[in-house]
Amino acid sequence: MTTHLKPLICAWQFLTAVPVSRDFHDPAPDELAGSMLWYPFVGILLGGLLAMTDVFLARWLPREAVAALLILVLVAMTRGLHQDGLADTLDGLAGGRTASDRLSIMRDPRIGAIGATGLFLSLILRYGALVSLPEALRLPVLLCMPAIGRWGMVVGAYGASYARAEGGLAAPFLAHLSARHVLGATIVVLCLMVWSFGAAPALVALLFGGLFSRVATAFYRHFLGGITGDTLGATNELIEVSFVLFMPLLVTWS
Numbered sequence: 001m002t003t004h005l006k007p008l009i010c011a012w013q014f015l016t017a018v019p020v021s022r023d024f025h026d027p028a029p030d031e032l033a034g035s036m037l038w039y040p041f042v043g044i045l046l047g048g049l050l051a052m053t054d055v056f057l058a059r060w061l062p063r064e065a066v067a068a069l070l071i072l073v074l075v076a077m078t079r080g081l082h083q084d085g086l087a088d089t090l091d092g093l094a095g096g097r098t099a100s101d102r103l104s105i106m107r108d109p110r111i112g113a114i115g116a117t118g119l120f121l122s123l124i125l126r127y128g129a130l131v132s133l134p135e136a137l138r139l140p141v142l143l144c145m146p147a148i149g150r151w152g153m154v155v156g157a158y159g160a161s162y163a164r165a166e167g168g169l170a171a172p173f174l175a176h177l178s179a180r181h182v183l184g185a186t187i188v189v190l191c192l193m194v195w196s197f198g199a200a201p202a203l204v205a206l207l208f209g210g211l212f213s214r215v216a217t218a219f220y221r222h223f224l225g226g227i228t229g230d231t232l233g234a235t236n237e238l239i240e241v242s243f244v245l246f247m248p249l250l251v252t253w254s
Contacts, residue, residue: 010035011042015150017079033176036154040189043147046077050142067130071123074146082149082240085233086122087115092224099225103163106230122241129244137248140196144189144247148209149240151189153232156213158182163226174227197247200254205247209239 009020010031050070057066075083088106094114096102105112111119133141158179162171186206193202213235220231 006031007034008038008041011038012045015039015042015081016046016077018077030176032172033174033178033181036157036173036177037181037184039150039154040147040185040192043145043150044143044188044192046074046146047143049077050074050146051139054138054142064131067127070130070142071126082233082237083119083122085230086237087111087119088230089115089234090118091115092230099163099223102224103228106228122237126241126244129241133244134248137251141244141247144193144196145240145243147189147192148205148243149236151185151206152209152213152239153236154182154185155210156217156235157227157232160217160221161226163220163224163228163231197251198254201247201251204250204254205243209243212239212242 012018012020014032014035050073053073054066054070057069061069088111091108091112091114092102092106095105095112154177157174157177158181160174162174164171190202190206193205196202197205216231216235216238217227220227224231
């Protein structure tokens with residue numbers, strides 16, 4: 001297996017629960033940052049799986065059951081990484097008086113009331129949005145949803161500092177993330193979105209997604225002193241849910 005594929009493999013192994021190669025389990029910090037260029041591509045692969053699952057299950061099951069199973073597939077494929085990040089982030093922001101207190105709460109493996117409520121709301125909103133998707137938009141939305149969420153993580157991470165002085169899971173990604181990586185990720189997701197929805201809806205969706213990511217990063221910096229892996233997961237989750245909810249409206253208005 002060629003080393004040219006190492007960033008893609010690192011991205012896949014970090015973002016999914018499906019191992020590919022044992023050879024690339026200890027990437028260098030610059031390789032971890034380089035893997036973020038491939039985050040949207042991993043999202044496309046996940047979106048393709050969701051679209052194929054939807055086509056297959058729709059023959060046998062009602063739309064409500066299919067929507068629930070699509071969420072199950074996505075959570076299983078990503079080992080609940082982003083849902084866990086959302087719950088931890090909400091618990092920390094709601095429960096601490098200082099940045100240090102909030103970060104300590106976020107590291108607690110137990111989920112609090114605010115985190116559980118936020119997680120439930122994100123799942124039920126995603127479910128309702130999937131059930132109500134217009135038929136013509138089901139496949140393009142399912143294909144693009146994981147890609148734009150993971151692109152949002154890359155945009156949110158650019159230029160950001162890690163919140164914990166002692167380091168953590170996301171710290172090596174941030175240290176070497178460059179504008180070239182962000183640009184490459186943006187080109188991938190832009191091409192996908194234009195192909196799926198047309199130029200105007202794609203550009204507007206990316207504008208709002210990118211703006212949300214940067215505002216979220218500034219918010220985390222103010223309340224936590226920086227970002228963490230949990231906050232990036234929360235950003236991904238919120239962008240995905242918002243995308244499924246509002247993309248049909250955006251396509252109609254455009």
